[in-house]
Amino acid sequence: MTNNVRTGQEETERLLGEASGTTEFELLGLEWTLLPDVFAPFHSPSTANYSQWLPYPAGGTLLEMGCGAGVTAVYAALSGCAGVTAVDIVPAAVDNTRRNAERHGVADRVRVLESDMFGALGTGERFDLVFWNSNAIEAPADFVYTKDLEHSVLDRGYQSHRAYLREGPRHLTDDGRLFIGFNSRGDLDHLQRIADEEGLRLEKVDSTSHEFPDRVVEFRLFEIIRAGS
């Protein structure tokens, strides 16, 4: 087992432990529902901070990749986005986001789809803002997922990161902006290489550090911009 997979699986176990039995939590001054097998957004400052740092386009549209419990998607709708599309590869996350959108009265403007990256979207769909709080730890290309929660932490061969950087720009409106929340457990050099290959660059927008029992993790929001612009 590689160190990355060990770190990812320890993180998964920690998430399972911290979320076990939790069905309700408070974040950003609101009450939320959490379903089993869904990333618990209260164990680190990532979800709350990214949700507050993003520049929501008033009256515009957001695509949230990997929506989990749906906090960012719902917060965006409450913050003035007219249309939010939220997708996740894990079915429980899709159900969870729908429930939280209903709970906060924004189900009419939050569309939720089960999707592996952009797969369930139409090729012509464009958004003013596209964002993913990513599963930053790279797993080997032959890694086999055995728990849904592992999708929150581990990305096999960085396939999803590559897809996000390759396909994300094609789903932006003319003035659309692409962002990724990428924590320091991830391999920033590898992400940078993918960006270079796609003719993109990463610009750090904001960051915060959090001390876990075993290490300090930095949660960083990057804007992904066409190189040269």
Ligand SMILES: C[S@@+](CC[C@H](N)C(=O)[O-])C[C@H]1O[C@@H](n2cnc3c(N)ncnc32)[C@H](O)[C@@H]1O
């Ligand atoms: C770190 S969690 C973030 C969850 C939520 N956005 C939040 O901030 O609380 C990453 C999310 O990405 C989802 N994910 C991972 N790979 C994906 C893929 N290929 N397509 C869609 N979603 C994916 C995971 O299931 C998980 O919900």
